[in-house]
Amino acid sequence: MKQEPGLTIIAKTVTRISVWLIILYGIYIILHGHLSPGGGFAGGVVIALAFLNVMLTFGHETVTRWLNIDFLHDLEPACGAMYLAVGILGIAVSGSFLANFLNKGTLFNLVSSGNILVLNIIIGIKVAMGLFTVVWALALFRFDDGGEK
Amino acid sequence: MTVYLLCFALLLVGLYGLLVKRDMIRIIIASGIMGYASNLLLILFAYKRGGLYPILEKSKAVGERVMVDPLPQALVLTSIVIELGITAMLVALAIRLFEKNKTFDITKIKRLSG
């Protein structure tokens, strides 16, 4: 009997619908980081787990075909460099690293509190890509012929 | 007072697992338990009796209730991120060690000694 990669047909059908909701929930946590608990790291972990969910139910090769892994792998140091660029802009504008120089807006709005929102988004993307790349690379190991570093 | 003693007991449970267990995966889990114990200690030190969660909301007035200390909660968030990275690296090292030695048992991995 040929073994299909991944889990059963029930799991695959449910995942097809629910993975987008999980990603939406992760984006909600990232964007409301300055209003309610959560923020960049928690939302990033949720998005990484959504991709991990797809990898568990559909198998490793399907995810490699579905997502552009090289682009996602390059997105992580790009987000790190963007974070440092925001910090250096803070030095250029008002003399301290990571100074809050954007418009702070009114309280309790979604677009408020200056560059905290921008930093949350950058951290969220970086954590999601970093965590997913680590798990994807660990899943590449096959115990009979070795894997890559 | 008993809460702090139980937190210390959790730290000792993690330390016991780290020292006694022979399987690499159990050692990694035990180091995670020690991390949980130290995070719990930080949050316990932040509690004020009768305090609210430290979030401003549009519907509630700030009023006269005290809020619990939010700084150790930020420290715990950072520490959880760091321990996630450490655990990922330990698991990757454990996989590569299994590849080379064909066992997860640390008493059999003895190439370096003396």
Add this chain to the structure above:
Amino acid sequence: MILPFFIIIPLLAAFLIALISGDRDYWAIIVSVLAMISLAVLALFAFITIGGKTIVYEMGAWKIPYAICLAVDAFSAFMLVIISVIGLTSLMFSIFYIKHRSPSWKYYALFMLLVTGMNGVVVTGDLFNLFVFMEIALFAAYALVSYGSHAEEFEAAFKYAIMGSISSTLVLVGIAVVYSATSTLTMALIAERLPQNSAVMFWSGGLFLAAFGLKAAIMPFHAWLPDAHSSAPAPISSMLSGVLIKSLGVYVLIRLFYNIYGAPPVFLTIFRVLGSISIIIASFLAIGQWDLKRLLAYSSISQVGFILLGIGIGTRWAILGAVFHILNHAIFKALLFYNAGTVEMVLGTRDLRKMGNLTRILPYTTTTSMVATFSVAGIPPFNGFFSKLIIIIAAIAAGHPVYGGIAIVGSLLTLVYFMKVQRYGFHGEKVVEMEDVKIGWGMRTAMIILAVLCLATSILVVPGIRETTLDPVVNAIMDKTGYIARVMGR
């Protein structure tokens, strides 16, 4: 002004290397060399112009009780110079060494992260920020120890990672205890608010001593060091053994126990005892080793014991000797690890019994190893002689003749095992043949630079030059109330 750039430059270099490197490591080398040269220039500039002041920089445009601050005084600038210079020579060595192992941009990115972490630990003035930067440096160190993917390297990295995670947990518990007593994380405010000789100070002091003692490889906590430093590739061994254990271990211990706790006598006694144990037992263990890099690793434990003995004695001369020994040990230990790496690359083995007469085929390596051996054994006029002499005289003058005697015995044992290295490794009887590898000019240049520095830094003890270079460092260490006042800006 320029303080955050000590952290921004290597971190940005690490991210740029990860982003723009393709299959070849061409861009990685250029970016990392540019970053290290600019860091070395900035560090030298900071050390020369700092004098007795303390530069404080608050991040994020907040003020002191709420901000994370960076505070650089003479001691921090001194450590920055050591990290940058040894890092630059290590980078020069590793460009040619890695070509024979497994060249990749990942090595350079991890190296830049290691330098970021160490710079951050030395520059910061906030206790939790110190923990975060220590973890960044340790991540890079665990990954770099296992670079090269041999079986021993993974085992060494696993041991190092497990012990490092125990010590990180202990640091967190210590920070929790200190925060509960003072409700602040800025080191100057902790120094002001912590009640002297109370239970909080002994609890947190004990926890920090265990945790940072493990990072500095003091004797009961040393078990990870021989495996990690002998299995890592040679330039990484020199960075780990020369700079990391001093920047993460000894520097933090001095900051905590002198500037924040105000040198309580109980802890100074513990430093003296642990330092003496490190010197004697590690020297005996080093005599019995036949693996060259393992012998050098045990020698590192022994020399850090000297530094700790100097710190434990507590007088001005002892701290001067200890600080000078930090600089000297970084230079000659890095040089010795470069020699070991060259020998391993040329002969393919690290076993002293298999090496023979290397004077004919490796002239530069043999000469620089003789220079380093004279330095570490304490033969005038090399720099090791002056720092060990100052520690021994300070021990006897402060009324601890036993510790002075232990230091003298330790020096003699150091001479014994390094003579063993010279006898078997470089001037043995067998005539060995070289494998067909070429030693790059960068490796030779790095070794020659460090050998010249071995001789040149002995002029730092001359009384005229000492006032500008080493005395401000000792003043910054011994003055607790001055540290608080300068950081708080009063």
